[in-house]
Amino acid sequence: MCASAVADFYRDRCVLITGATGFMGKVLVEKLLRSCPGVATIYLLMRPKGGHDVRARLDELLNSKVFDELRCKSPEVFRKLVPVQGDIILPSLGIYAEDATTLISTVSVVFHAAATVKFDEALKLSLQMNVLGTKRLVELCHKMTKLVAVVHVSTAYCNCDRGEVKEMVYPPPIDPYKLIQLIDWMDDETFNYLTPKLIGTRPNTYTYTKALAEHVLVQEAGSLPLAIVRPSIVAAAWREPLPGWVDNLNGPTGLIVGAGKGMLRTLHCRGELVADLIPVDIPINLLIVTAWHTATH
Numbered sequence: 001m002c003a004s005a006v007a008d009f010y011r012d013r014c015v016l017i018t019g020a021t022g023f024m025g026k027v028l029v030e031k032l033l034r035s036c037p038g039v040a041t042i043y044l045l046m047r048p049k050g051g052h053d054v055r056a057r058l059d060e061l062l063n064s065k066v067f068d069e070l071r072c073k074s075p076e077v078f079r080k081l082v083p084v085q086g087d088i089i090l091p092s093l094g095i096y097a098e099d100a101t102t103l104i105s106t107v108s109v110v111f112h113a114a115a116t117v118k119f120d121e122a123l124k125l126s127l128q129m130n131v132l133g134t135k136r137l138v139e140l141c142h143k144m145t146k147l148v149a150v151v152h153v154s155t156a157y158c159n160c161d162r163g164e165v166k167e168m169v170y171p172p173p174i175d176p177y178k179l180i181q182l183i184d185w186m187d188d189e190t191f192n193y194l195t196p197k198l199i200g201t202r203p204n205t206y207t208y209t210k211a212l213a214e215h216v217l218v219q220e221a222g223s224l225p226l227a228i229v230r231p232s233i234v235a236a237a238w239r240e241p242l243p244g245w246v247d248n249l250n251g252p253t254g255l256i257v258g259a260g261k262g263m264l265r266t267l268h269c270r271g272e273l274v275a276d277l278i279p280v281d282i283p284i285n286l287l288i289v290t291a292w293h294t295a296t297h
Contacts, residue, residue: 003035005292006035006036006288006289006292007035007036007037007038008038009291009292009295009296010032010036010038010039010109010292011036011038011039011040012038012039012040013039013040013108013109014039014040014041014042014043014106014107014108014109014146015032015039015041015042015043015107015108015109015110015111016042016043016045016084016103016107016109016110016111017029017042017043017044017045017110017111017113018045018088018110018111018112018113018114018137019112019113019114019115019153020044020045020046020061020113021044021046021057021061022113022114022117023234023246023247023248023250023280024113024153024231024234024280024283024284025113025114026061026064026066026247027066027237027240027241027280027281027284028111028113028284028287028288029042029044029061029081030066030067030070030241031240031241031281031284031285031288032288033070033074033077033078033080033081034069034070034074034077034241035288036288037074037077039080040080041080041082041106042080042081042082043082043083043084043102043103043107044058044061044081044082044083044084045084045086045088045093045095045114046058046083046084046085046086047085047086047087047094048085053085054083054084054085055083057083058081058083062078062081064247065242065245066241066242066245066247067241068241068242069241084099084103085099086099088114088129088133088134088136088137089125089128089129089132089133091136092136092139092140093133093136093137093140095140100140103140103144104140104143104144104145105145105146106146107144107146107147108144108146108147108148108149108295109147109148109149109150109151109291109295110137110141110144110147110149110150110151111151111153111287111291112134112137112150112151112152112153113153114129114133115129115130115133115153115210116129116130116206117206117250118206119203119204119205119206120204120205121205121206122188122191122192122195122205123191123192123194123195123198123199123205123208123209124183124186124188124191124192126205126206126208126209127176127179127180127183127209127212128183129209130206130209130210130212130213131176131179131180131209131212131213131216132180132183134152134213134216134217135180135216135220138150138216138217138220138221138224139220141224142222142224147224147225148225148294148295149225149227149290149291149292149294149295150221150224150225150226150227150294151227151228151229151287151290151291151294152213152214152217152226152227152228152229153229153231153287154210154213154214154228154229154230155206155207155210155230155231155232156230156231156232156276157207157210157232158207158210158211158213158214158230159211160202160203160207161200161201161202169214169215169217169218169228170211170214170215171215172211172212172215173200173211174198174212176212176213176215176216177216179198179212214228225294225295226294227290227291227293227294229283229286229287229290231278231283231286232276232277232278233251233252233275233276233277233278234251234278234279234280234283235251235252235253235277235278235279235280236253236279236280237279237280237281238279238280238281238282239279239281240281240284241281245280246280252275252277255267
């Protein structure tokens with residue numbers, strides 16, 4: 001494999017990305033535009049938010065510092081970005097019929113990065129976004145006539161209740177389809193009451209629903225060219241797009257900032273354990289190469 005082979009793979013292809021406004025999503029969009037200049041179109045599934053439509057949200061996205069280099073050297077590449085109004089918690093992803101027709105007839109590669117990553121998210125919403133949303137995206141992918149790769153962003157911790165985790169999708173602790181059925185009729189209070197019993201030994205709803213999502217993917221994928229990528233704790237950039245770039249205080253970033261400011265002096269933890277941090281540009285490169293590998297091998 002060489003960089004030119006990967007870039008050539010994306011030439012004249014259309015890509016669909018969910019979760020493009022998130023931390024990893026921004027870096028993925030920037031990397032594709034910069035390192036795969038032959039890409040034809042990158043569709044970004046986005047929802048209106050805070051009174052802003054998807055076009056305004058795209059403009060807001062492009063104002064991020066992550067795009068400074070492209071803005072200075074190749075601003076014309078931004079014309080390849082096309083926002084598509086939708087929401088993974090809605091039936092058919094909330095995509096208009098005309099937009100769905102365009103995606104079905106043009107998209108070759110799909111990156112699914114949309115998810116709620118809050119550890120304390122309510123189980124009902126986590127199921128809607130991480131599990132049911134994934135199922136709905138797969139249903140759309142089955143209709144795509146030019147599809148050669150679907151890359152799903154999971155997490156290394158979706159099986160954190162196991163002592164050893166192999167590169168396989170493990171049987172779920174409960175049938176996710178039964179949980180999906182509960183979404184339609186069970187109230188939030190009952191869902192919250194049942195949450196500790198349902199997630200069992202897993203530490204939070206995030207790792208629980210990401211594990212269920214992997215199982216649903218395998219069940220629904222059929223003949224789809226599917227790959228699952230499990231990054232560990234994604235942290236600030238190593239080299240690209242800017243050394244040290246990060247856009248949030250989630251996870252280790254908040255700890256590092258707190259320690260650097262002298263506000264955090266002690267941390268209650270087990271010193272012998274390893275925190276598997278990885279700079280965001282590494283898994284982003286992996287995602288891009290994984291799509292190439294899935295399609296060509």
